Amino acid sequence: MSTSMTRQEFLRSIALGALSLQSVEELATQWAPEKNTMTQQNDTFSDVIIIGGSYAGLAAGLALGRSLRKVLILDAGEPCNRQTPHSHNFLTQDGQVPAHLGAVARAEVLQYPTVRLRRLWVNMVQAIEGGFQVSGAGAEVFQGKKLLLATGVKDLMPDLPGFAESWGISVLHCPYCHGYEVKKQELGVLANGETAFEMVRLIAHWSSGLTLFTNGPLSMEKAQVEKLQAKKIRIVETPIRALEHQAGHLQNIHFVDGSRQTLKVLFARVPFTQSSSIPVELGCALTEQGHIQVNDFKKTSVPGVFAAGDNTSPMRAVAAAVAAGTMAGAMINHELIVEEF
Numbered sequence: 001m002s003t004s005m006t007r008q009e010f011l012r013s014i015a016l017g018a019l020s021l022q023s024v025e026e027l028a029t030q031w032a033p034e035k036n037t038m039t040q041q042n043d044t045f046s047d048v049i050i051i052g053g054s055y056a057g058l059a060a061g062l063a064l065g066r067s068l069r070k071v072l073i074l075d076a077g078e079p080c081n082r083q084t085p086h087s088h089n090f091l092t093q094d095g096q097v098p099a100h101l102g103a104v105a106r107a108e109v110l111q112y113p114t115v116r117l118r119r120l121w122v123n124m125v126q127a128i129e130g131g132f133q134v135s136g137a138g139a140e141v142f143q144g145k146k147l148l149l150a151t152g153v154k155d156l157m158p159d160l161p162g163f164a165e166s167w168g169i170s171v172l173h174c175p176y177c178h179g180y181e182v183k184k185q186e187l188g189v190l191a192n193g194e195t196a197f198e199m200v201r202l203i204a205h206w207s208s209g210l211t212l213f214t215n216g217p218l219s220m221e222k223a224q225v226e227k228l229q230a231k232k233i234r235i236v237e238t239p240i241r242a243l244e245h246q247a248g249h250l251q252n253i254h255f256v257d258g259s260r261q262t263l264k265v266l267f268a269r270v271p272f273t274q275s276s277s278i279p280v281e282l283g284c285a286l287t288e289q290g291h292i293q294v295n296d297f298k299k300t301s302v303p304g305v306f307a308a309g310d311n312t313s314p315m316r317a318v319a320a321a322v323a324a325g326t327m328a329g330a331m332i333n334h335e336l337i338v339e340e341f
């Protein structure tokens with residue numbers, strides 16, 4: 001792979017899947033700074049600062065780079081799907097390794113000479129005259145006219161040994177992302193109450209061999225229990241002690257009474273929080289569920305602050321994050337145009 005590759009050659013190679021992950025990573029890290037005309041010093045002032053450089057942030061960066069905007073993307077490099085071996089349901093990239101998706105996205109976006117990306121955890125954002133000031137660990141301070149929060153969310157793992165290690169590998173959150181690969185297999189659902197009924201009903205579409213683990217006394221309406229029984233869904237109420245796994249691949253569920261059950265796949269939902277306190281500190285309104293409130297144009301309740309991706313929506317999918325980021329990029333550019341023209 002040569003960094004003298006032209007833009008068209010690069011795009012064609014990516015489309016044909018002809019570049020290895022290593023080659024794409026090299027392009028993302030080496031090629032862009034060579035081609036970018038913004039100097040390190042010029043990172044200080046941007047039209048737009050994007051916090052979070054994963055699917056939503058990079059999609060916005062692409063739209064803004066193509067709109068000739070000076071963009072600084074600050075990213076800690078920890079997308080929520082980083083532990084899952086394969087990402088599904090994103091058109092043209094179905095089954096792709098998440099790290100590869102991210103590397104291709106960075107290489108594509110950083111071709112645009114006015115876009116820069118820094119590995120940095122942002123811990124301070126404040127409104128200043130005409131925009132925002134942002135900083136992380138270290139003395140550097142960045143200023144931008146507009147701010148996009150593409151920070152995703154943080155999934156909160158339960159205090160159950162083996163759960164976090166298996167998250168995204170054999171403990172799965174979403175059948176649209178990972179259901180097809182485990183269809184018609186013996187599956188488990190870890191949930192209780194109304195969530196349990198909804199999840200069982202959903203997952204049963206992919207497999208009828210289903211066990212509901214309530215991890216304590218079942219809490220469900222009688223009519224719902226009868227429906228589960230009619231569908232031959234097994235219900236196990238014994239509290240769980242641990243998930244036994246090999247490198248994240250579930251083997252057995254161990255219960256507090258000393259018994260165990262062999263199981264390869266478990267569906268579970270976990271609570272989340274915003275990745276950081278930045279949205280709240282800026283004064284962005286949140287929804288009841290804890291997402292950043294945005295309008296159709298990805299504007300938050302704070303003038304000049306936009307948000308896109310998982311931090312704004314329960315529809316967690318790469319395609320949805322990319323769509324939201326693309327919309328945010330165009331709307332930020334539009335707002336700047338209206339202010340300038």
Ligand SMILES: Cc1cc2nc3c(=O)[nH]c(=O)nc-3n(C[C@H](O)[C@H](O)[C@H](O)COP(=O)(O)OP(=O)(O)OC[C@H]3O[C@@H](n4cnc5c(N)ncnc54)[C@H](O)[C@@H]3O)c2cc1C
Nearest residue numbers: 052054056076078079080081088122152168309310317318
């Ligand atoms: C286990 C798992 C498996 C999944 N599998 C699939 C799948 O197969 N198909 C699918 O379509 N979707 C899948 N998803 C959903 C998909 O990964 C998300 O919808 C998508 O990653 C959201 O993109 P995002 O850019 O909004 O956030 P993320 O991808 O989560 O990225 C947020 C980025 O912001 C950075 N960040 C956060 N705060 C700061 C800060 N203060 N300073 C600097 N950087 C910061 C993070 O480090 C991260 O890089 C999966 C999700 C999970 C959890």
